[in-house]
Amino acid sequence: MRNSDQITYIANVIAISQADGKVTDKEQGAVAFVRQKNGLSEENTQAAIRLVQAGDYNITPVGRYSDTIRNLEDMLLVSLIDGDLSDKEKKAMLAFAKVLKLSQEQINVIVSETKKFVRLISAETKCDACGITLPAGSRFCAECGQKIEP
Secondary structure: OOHHHHHHHHHHHHHHHOOOOOOOHHHHHHHHHHHHHOOOOHHHHHHHHHHHHOOOOOOOOOOOHHHHHHHHHHHHHHHHOOOOOOHHHHHHHHHHHHHOOOOHHHHHHHHHHHHHHHHHHHOEEEOOOOOOEEEOOOOEOOOOOOEOOO
16 A cells, blocks of 8 residues: 555545544454554554544545455444444544445445454463453563463
8 A cells, every 4th residue: 555545544444433433442452453454654553643643534536445344344344443432433433435336235244254253363362370350362471471372
């Protein structure tokens, strides 16, 4: 993606995280995850934050069609991560999906797959050695250093 597309991509994600007027810690973490997963720079992220904070930002399709679908999936991830899909988040994403001319069946598949991914990354695990609760994907215990088996 071009530099301007990267800014729009993460601005869309940031805007959806703010759609309901509150941004949870889980949503902030999901935005950071999306940024890292897509290799988006801190500079572009800051530009996106300024763009959204300027007001009246409209979620906009970005890049190739595949980029736009991935952007929809990432926006949905951020919206679902805290377990609360607000009406404003849902309305914004459905409008975005409509612009993309997605069928209800396609939308259902994207929602289903994203929900599975959210459950996977939201799961917690316990350390066998000391019993502390660790975030999903932990490879070592932060408390005792024990290797965590997948």
